[in-house]
Amino acid sequence: MENPTPFFDEMLGPDNGARPPYEAYHRWFEGEDRRDLIRKSGEAERFFRRTGITFNVYGAADADERLIPFDIVPRIISGREWARLTRGIEQRVRAINAFLHDIYHRQEIIRAGRIPIELIAKNDAFLKAMIGLEPPGGVYTHIVGIDLVRVAEDQFYVLEDNARTPSGVSYMLENRETMLQMFPELFGRIKVRGVGDYPLALRRSLGASMPRHASGDGAVAVLTPGIHNSAYFEHAFLADHMGVELVEGSDLRVVDGKIAMRTTRGYKPIDVLYRRVDDDFLDPLSFNPDSLLGVPGIMDVYRAGGITIANAPGTGIADDKAIYSYMPEIVEFYTGEKPLLENVPTWRCSEADALAYVLDHLDQLVVKEVHGSGGYGMLVGPAASKKELAAFRAKLKSRPANYIAQPTLALSTVPILTKAGLAPRHVDLRPFVLVSPNGIEITPGGLTRVALKKGSLVVNSSQGGGTKDTWVLEE
């Protein structure tokens, strides 16, 4: 392995011996011919290209489809580590749903003075149309992705909650499929928990969240913005694997108080719409009037209990980065327990003291836009040039409330395979959580994103990140 770093490596300890979850894999790896493995890496890429597992990069010159690079060294989590993580995730997701219900109803948490009212009142992610509305089955976030990072053997942080339309689950599934095809012998040797049931679990979970006035057959459909959307492949993939229709706004209209899709035999009602279209574009009558991606009148149908929208509109208020810093209070308020998963320490630049600190320590911090996503508009202090720092300082001063800052985390590393052998690279983890009136289900695995550039801490696929298969061991 190339020169050791001061970061916690999940595979190799300081003495270059494998940590327990990686022992069996490491033994196998040592016995393999490296050139053979590198050749297999190339095969994996061809496999992805053929199956069409691609994404579109906004703003790229050759705006066609690209592959997210895949690394063949798995990220391995022990059964014990996973059990601990899932308890924390479940607690957090429960709290998020309770928070959403409260914030759109009695707002007890504000009355109790645990979070400031401005955070809600002035927040674009707070949807007035959702006030007093009871979503079918009481579920707001049917699908959640919780982004976790690790900094030490026993230290995990939640980096971000994704409560709107988290993506990436198709990569979790296809990465595993690829590994099963390339290294069948490994799965005979190491007991890895399966992830392949996710689409059926999703279908079941969505079906269990049907509205009161369901049409009877519990029809589910996936709503996509269309083939030019960056995650179109995933939308098609999920519809296909669930065995449901993939629809666009132009396929839908309101018929007899239901949302119905135009089929070859006429209009057919839908009960549950798994929408991958943002709130703003969902209903031109209620939100952005120029939107062609949504369905005029869907909010009225929703309000009357005629359809389940997953996730519910307005859930963005729960994963807003300004709200994020209050998550420990939110978890405690609704569950009565201490949070099992920690937040990354966060400075809210809207507060004068915090802003002063952030400006003073800009070169050591990571600063993020409160409403940004995908790693856009973000500053990584230690990696920034003097010029970039100065430019960001000006942005911060002019709109402080638009930013939060966090320490530069010593993200754990997992090796990737390079021509020169194993090389440590920083990773994060997005497990996928399904919520229905029947309970919370967490798929044992998730999406491990890896920063392929040496030393880089940015794992986003839009910024040169890749992915790994994520293994949760049986024990």
Add this chain to the structure above:
Amino acid sequence: MLGKTAGGLFWMFRHLERAENTTRLIETGLRIALTRPDRSNDEWQSLLKTAAAEQLFFTKYETADAANVVDFLLRDAANPSSVQSSMAQARQNARMVRTALTREVWEAVNDTYMQLRSTLARPATDKNLPDTIALVRQQSALVRGALHGSMLRNDVFDFARLGTFLERADNTARILDVKYYVLLPSISQIGSNLDNVQWETILRAVAGQRAYSWLTQGAVTPKGIADFLIFDGRMPRSLKFALGKLQSNLGYLEAEYGSTLPCHAMAARLNARLCTSSIDQVFEEGLHEFILTFLQDLAALGRQIETDYRFIG
């Protein structure tokens, strides 16, 4: 099935069929250029006409020589019917209807598109053109094989087949239309044999040269060729074969959905007219008029299918 998906399947297979037909036109032109160089420019131009691309071609080029026509028909992005454009649209439609396709069919189409894109990144040369043509032919066979071997025989399959046969009937009728004058009895009455280049073009363009010789033991007559392309139900690119398939695939949809729609009557009418007619009757009425009517009726049938099965909202 969504109406949009039905439309996507229909157009995906129309574009695939078109890519294959255009490739065959290029192959025909190439063959004639190699064996009868003195006649080739005229034939290139008539092939452009068959591809309904003559007008567009001359907005860009002055002369219909081999290099220009091949490039235009094969890889010009400005030509919506070029092989490259057709494949790109086929794949775009395949992406749209991804959920209706088996992995085999999707991968075959995606693979075809990717291979063609890298092959057609540069103009084809004399040397590699035959390989490019072979690639399209092989890949088309692969897609067809995947469709037949892996897809359920339900409405998805029917809409795919409707697109294939509507495009094919249209293509064969257009070849007849461009060449109708050489098939008129008046020419043979003058006593000359049918000009070899002409009939070779016609038969090659529908991949029917060997089949025709085999069936007629080499007696090449204009009437024989017209009869073969219009009325011979054994010939998979004849109008009769294609219309028969259109009617039976519409019939499967009628049975599966349990509803009879205007397009069913329309297809039945078209097919009946063909079945009760003969080549003598056609010549009596006028071959050109017959073909024009056929093309118009076919287009109307396409529009009716689109309406009846709600391809667009």
